[in-house]
Amino acid sequence: MSNVYGRPCSCSEVRKMLVLWMLSLLIAVAASENSQSGLTVLEDSGSDGTGHDEAHVNDEFDDEDLEVFQPTNQWQTLKPGQAVPRGSHVRLNLQTGQREAKLGEEQQARYLRDGQRAVNTKTPSFTAQELKETLKLFKEGVDDPTHPQRREEEEALKAKFRPLEELKRDLAELDMRVESDVEIMRRLITKFNSSDATVEERVKALHDLEYLVHQVDNAQNLVSMGGMKLVISALNSSDFGLQGNAAFVLGSAISSNPSVQVDVTEGGALLKLLTLLATPRPVPVKKKALFAVASLLRHFPYAQGHFLKLGGMQVLVDLFQTPGGEALRIRIVTLIYDMIVEKELISQSGMDQIPDSSYQERLRQYSEVALLPVLAEQGWCRLVPALLASSEHDWREKALRTLLAMMPCCQAEFRQDRALSLSLGDLQTQYRELVLTEKDLGDEEGYFGEILVLLDTVALKMQ
Structure with missing residues (x-):
């Protein structure tokens, strides 16, 4: 037998060529089996003495069947589609054409060695359908409704709340409904005007009314339902608590509310308020009365004219000089400043102001209020x-x-x-x-x- 150079081949060379040819044949057969089984075959240096090379195989996950092969320390035949645990040895039996697997060296240290079939107690076997259902529940955040702990939690939650039907029945029995502001004011006025009401109850009714009349509509509704006359009459009460709270209601109702200012002025409230300021009264009562007077005079020249005619500035002079009335002095000076400035501003027709009939009427009324000469005189x-x-x-x-x-x-x-x-x-x-x-x-x-x-x-x- 000659080589490629034309010279005869020795026996050693022939043997080498036969070995290379057999290795090529083995590799070709292994590649064919690997492409059909979906396994990656890695050659291993170990041998079991039968002349067949061991192989370390990494199996790919099968979406339809994830049954896991349970290896032992003996070679076992693999079924089609079985997954091999990581670290196992896999070989191709060239005599039978079947794949075989057994435990790797590291796995054998963790598995049982009692002569019987070694079982991997840490690797459970699940079917593809079971894994899909579990994954679906996990994504939805749903646990097992039949679990005892889940049932206990549901029962505890139900115990905290009453059934809806029971609540509806109780509300129907109570006949609950929400009162409007007008209904509340009418109820308060009825309570205030009741002959059976105590002084404390009447004071509380005035206190609740004061909270409501800050709104312009509520103040006007109080006038229309006759409640404002009762409040003005309370200024003549002999009880200081009723006097102070009545003045407080008036001040809140007429603040920046021209229509109510007119009704209160025509109802004679200004004279009653000046009487409270000019006669001995506790300082808290005088504070509330001064608040009502200031609310009535600001931006209302009609009331300012009545105030000057009734000697209001002289009343403020006496109040300013009353011992113990220091807290009232700054309020009085602030009122005087506001009255002077608002008349100056209304008299100066700015570029951004469009005079109308109401403006002309206010200008006429302010012109009749001679405030500065009265201030100098007094x-x-x-x-x-x-x-x-x-x-x-x-x-x-x-x-x-x-x-x-x-x-x-x-x-x-x-x-x-x-x-x-x-x-x-x-x-x-x-x-x-x-x-x-x-x-x-x-x-x-x-x-x-x-x-x-x-x-x-x-x-x-x-x-």
Whole structure:
């Protein structure tokens, strides 16, 4: 036998060629079996002495049948479609053409060795349908409804709530319904006007009414149903609690409500309120009465004219100087400032304002209210500067703004007031230091700076 170079082949060369030819044949047969079984065959260095090479096979999952083969320490024939656990040895028996598998070296240390068939106790066997159903329940978040724990949880949940039919039956027996605001006010008025009602019950009825009449419609409904007359009559009560709460209801009802302001003014409430302010009453009662007067006068020149005719400013002068009435002083000064400023604003027809018939009527009514001359006549040019002695920055600010508003009628008197000039000088020095402190803290346009501007403006106009 000659080789490719034309020279005779030796016996050793012939044997080598036969071995290579047999290995090629084995590889071809293994590749054919591997393509049909879906197994990946890896050659292993181990041999069982039969001349057949062992193979380590990784089986791919079969979607239709996931039955797992249970290997032992002996070679066993694999059935078609069986999955082999990781770490097992797999070989192809060339004599029978069947695949065989057994435990790997690492697996044998974890499995039983009692001479019987070794069983993998950690790898359960499931069918494809069982796995699909379990996965479906897992995705939906549904557990087994027949599980005892699930049944106990359901029973505990039912015990916390009453059945719907039972609740409907109980509500029908109670005949529950929601009252409207009008119904509530009518019930409160009936209770307030009842001869059997105690003072405490009547006070509570007024307290509940005050909460409701903040709404414009409710206040108007209170007038239409006759409730406002009862509230005004309560101002004449001998009980301080009824007086104060009645004044509180009036103040809340007439605030920014022109139609109710007219009804209350024509109903004689202003005179009764001034009586409460001019006669000895507890400070809480006077606070509520002053609140009602301020609500009635603001933006309502018709009531302001009646107020001046009834001597209202003189009543406020006496109240301002009453010992123990310090808490009322700032409220009085604020009311005076608001009345002066709103008349000035209504008299200055701005570019953004469109005059109409109501505007012309308000302008006429304001022209009949001679507020500044009355203020100068009754000594307010001397009373307002007294608030500058307060330690409260807010009181000082409101006093300075009122001084500026009163400047047209009080300028001459301010210039002659030596105490006022000294007070302004001391406050200018104090607030200049406070402004520097604000600037050090990074506040260039702070609150103290605003007060300092007011002080400088008042001092400049007094020169």
